[in-house]
Amino acid sequence: MADAKVVFTSIRCTCFLAFLLRLCLIAYGEWQDKNMVVKYTDIDYHVFTDAARHIMEGNSPYLRPTYRYTPLLAVLLTPNISLHMCFGKVLFVLFDVLAGYLLYKILCVRGCSDSRAVVTSWLWLFNPLPLTVSTRGNAESIMAVLVLASIYFVLVKNVPLAAIFFALSVHFKIFPIIYGLPLVLLVGDAAYNSKKPNIARREDKHKSPGYIYQAIQFILHPQRVKFAVISAATFLGLTGLLYKRYGFEFLEHTYLYHVTRRDVKHNFSVYFYMMYLVEGSGWASVLGLASFIPQLVLTVTFGIVYYHDIPFCCFLQTFAFVTFNKVCTSQYFLWYLCLLPLILDSVNIRLQKVIVLTAAWFVSQALWLTAAYYLEFEGLNTFVFIWAAGVAFFIVNIVILNQLVQHYKMKPLVKKVE
Amino acid sequence: MFLKFCCRNVRETNFLTIIFIVVLSFESCISRDKRSCGEVFVQRSQNKSGFHRDLVTNVEWDILSSVGDHSNLLDCQLLLIEELPSGIFIDVDQIKNAVEFGGPEVLSTETINVELLAHHASSHKIFVFPKIAFDSRLGTINANITIPIHLRYHPAAEGTKFVSVSLSSPTIVGRCNGINSPAKQCGTTPFKAPCDATQLFSCDWIPLNSVSKDQSQSNMPLVLRVPVGQIEHTWLIIALTVLSTMAGCGLILWNSLAIT
Numbered sequence: 001m002a003d004a005k006v007v008f009t010s011i012r013c014t015c016f017l018a019f020l021l022r023l024c025l026i027a028y029g030e031w032q033d034k035n036m037v038v039k040y041t042d043i044d045y046h047v048f049t050d051a052a053r054h055i056m057e058g059n060s061p062y063l064r065p066t067y068r069y070t071p072l073l074a075v076l077l078t079p080n081i082s083l084h085m086c087f088g089k090v091l092f093v094l095f096d097v098l099a100g101y102l103l104y105k106i107l108c109v110r111g112c113s114d115s116r117a118v119v120t121s122w123l124w125l126f127n128p129l130p131l132t133v134s135t136r137g138n139a140e141s142i143m144a145v146l147v148l149a150s151i152y153f154v155l156v157k158n159v160p161l162a163a164i165f166f167a168l169s170v171h172f173k174i175f176p177i178i179y180g181l182p183l184v185l186l187v188g189d190a191a192y193n194s195k196k197p198n199i200a201r202r203e204d205k206h207k208s209p210g211y212i213y214q215a216i217q218f219i220l221h222p223q224r225v226k227f228a229v230i231s232a233a234t235f236l237g238l239t240g241l242l243y244k245r246y247g248f249e250f251l252e253h254t255y256l257y258h259v260t261r262r263d264v265k266h267n268f269s270v271y272f273y274m275m276y277l278v279e280g281s282g283w284a285s286v287l288g289l290a291s292f293i294p295q296l297v298l299t300v301t302f303g304i305v306y307y308h309d310i311p312f313c314c315f316l317q318t319f320a321f322v323t324f325n326k327v328c329t330s331q332y333f334l335w336y337l338c339l340l341p342l343i344l345d346s347v348n349i350r351l352q353k354v355i356v357l358t359a360a361w362f363v364s365q366a367l368w369l370t371a372a373y374y375l376e377f378e379g380l381n382t383f384v385f386i387w388a389a390g391v392a393f394f395i396v397n398i399v400i401l402n403q404l405v406q407h408y409k410m411k412p413l414v415k416k417v418e
Numbered sequence: 419m420f421l422k423f424c425c426r427n428v429r430e431t432n433f434l435t436i437i438f439i440v441v442l443s444f445e446s447c448i449s450r451d452k453r454s455c456g457e458v459f460v461q462r463s464q465n466k467s468g469f470h471r472d473l474v475t476n477v478e479w480d481i482l483s484s485v486g487d488h489s490n491l492l493d494c495q496l497l498l499i500e501e502l503p504s505g506i507f508i509d510v511d512q513i514k515n516a517v518e519f520g521g522p523e524v525l526s527t528e529t530i531n532v533e534l535l536a537h538h539a540s541s542h543k544i545f546v547f548p549k550i551a552f553d554s555r556l557g558t559i560n561a562n563i564t565i566p567i568h569l570r571y572h573p574a575a576e577g578t579k580f581v582s583v584s585l586s587s588p589t590i591v592g593r594c595n596g597i598n599s600p601a602k603q604c605g606t607t608p609f610k611a612p613c614d615a616t617q618l619f620s621c622d623w624i625p626l627n628s629v630s631k632d633q634s635q636s637n638m639p640l641v642l643r644v645p646v647g648q649i650e651h652t653w654l655i656i657a658l659t660v661l662s663t664m665a666g667c668g669l670i671l672w673n674s675l676a677i678t
Contacts, residue, residue, distance in 0.1 A: 274659040294667035379467035381579040381645035398666040
């Protein structure tokens with residue numbers, strides 16, 4: 001019995017079961033696609049496949065309208081054409097399981113016991129949301145792996161690999177750029193680079209003769225320079241190569257579209273109705289820029305205040321970024337959901353409160369979905385109700401963020417370096 | 419004398435009446451054939467409400483009176499040419515998925531952007547090739563076509579909660595393989611359009627005149643109502659949204675800095 005428990009809580013068994021479960025879902029998806037009008041496969045998966053076909057034919061993936069990703073994704077999925085249509089889904093599922101494995105590794109590095117780390121990784125590996133997202137053919141799991149890999153490598157003090165994975169994640173989706181500040185601050189931190197953090201900090205301060213010298217020393221810290229140079233070289237090198245091959249189209253669809261995206265159709269964002277009402281007027285760009293300020297202020301503040309606990313810091317930054325974003329869909333929740341298992345030990349909130357907050361998060365979403373259903377499928381004018389539900393969801397998110405900040409307990413950088 | 423005159427007149431009158439009736443019958447027969455030659459009965463409706471609806475079109479074509487019985491009627495085809503206004507779009511991928519479940523094949527000669535708002539989009543012409551059923555008893559071809567359509571977001575309006583989008587009746591044409599110039603039989607000019615959804619070749623089609631079984635609905639456009647934002651909400655929504663986001667941001671900022 002005890003052996004069975006040990007096997008069940010081993011990471012290998014967990015990953016194998018998670019992979020098997022996902023394969024079953026892919027098989028079910030194939031059946032649904034063949035037998036039902038409503039398809040299981042995400043429309044984006046067909047977009048990726050069409051883009052991969054263009055790559056196979058030696059053309060630009062951007063010949064496929066609405067392909068707004070890096071050409072590397074289309075290249076990765078060329079076996080969809082040459083091997084089997086399901087190749088991409090299996091690949092995404094592998095990335096999904098790898099993300100779960102990285103969560104386990106990070107938790108171990110942070111001093112979590114093996115069995116506790118495995119059980120915590122279940123929050124991702126057996127979570128219905130990432131499970132369905134990857135098996136439907138959505139590429140979010142690649143992002144999760146890239147972000148978690150950069151966190152893992154920074155925690156095990158492998159700065160070059162952390163920088164490379166960070167640059168790759170920014171290349172795949174721009175939003176991880178917000179992790180740049182805490183990562184740079186962390187790799188140059190005295191405590192990070194010393195086995196005796198407090199002494200190192202004191203020595204550092206005594207050595208510095210003036211503010212300017214301190215500032216230069218701070219910026220030009222060898223680890224920081226190393227991280228910045230490697231990540232910039234990776235990012236710019238990839239961008240340069242792909243720009244040379246695919247021209248301005250690549251910049252436009254991979255980066256610029258996501259930065260300038262202004263979608264006024266109903267979504268979870270608190271800004272949705274306001275942006276819709278001012279659409280086409282001079283106020284649209286003013287309010288669009290103004291709404292960027294809270295996002296910027298909070299991500300920078302969290303980056304500076306919590307960089308020493310990088311998983312917690314990245315979670316807070318992503319949560320704030322999504323909460324204050326002008327566009328928010330349920331796909332965006334995955335961006336912070338992959339970091340959620342890492343912060344459980346960083347906060348000290350009573351279980352009752354956790355349950356209430358989680359329930360409030362789901363209930364406010366349900367309120368929004370009800371109002372949105374009546375607009376989208378019943379044709380009723382419920383714009384004001386959608387806006388009100390969006391504000392309620394925003395308030396719940398603010399309360400959660402506030403609770404996390406208030407109940408944060410300082411974690412050491414790394415307990416065990418592998 | 420009078421009787422003789424009367425009888426002769428009656429006989430002549432009868433004779434003239436018979437000729438008149440025969441001529442009239444013949445005329446009416448010819449004219450009926452001419453009218454039905456290029457006519458289709460069309461019934462149009464829409465299912466569902468909201469932004470995603472089903473456009474349902476029932477077409478009944480009296481094929482025998484149009485092309486005669488010398489062709490293989492199973493080889494006959496119908497084509498509906500729909501002019502979608504800027505407020506409506508179709509998702510070509512969604513329609514392709516429904517083909518194997520009995521949905522029509524749809525050809526769009528241009529790429530349809532499914533993300534644009536109504537005032538940034540343009541109208542689209544689509545060619546709908548329905549699956550047809552032949553009624554041998556009545557000698558008609560029937561097609562029940564359901565196309566999923568989507569309404570675009572429209573700009574916010576003042577003093578109203580809804581705006582209307584009109585969808586005009588489709589142009590309906592038909593053709594039968596093996597007939598060189600089918601349109602000439604109906605005395606109409608052939609209509610050039612793609613032969614099928616692959617758009618590889620162009621064919622001559624017979625322009626058909628749509629007639630509604632309910633005369634009051636003949637050629638009437640479908641009017642769809644779309645909910646829109648209300649301009650009069652603008653300032654209140656801006657004020658409350660900015661206030662709540664600034665308050666939320668300030669609270670988090672205060673707490674994270676204070677605790678540090």
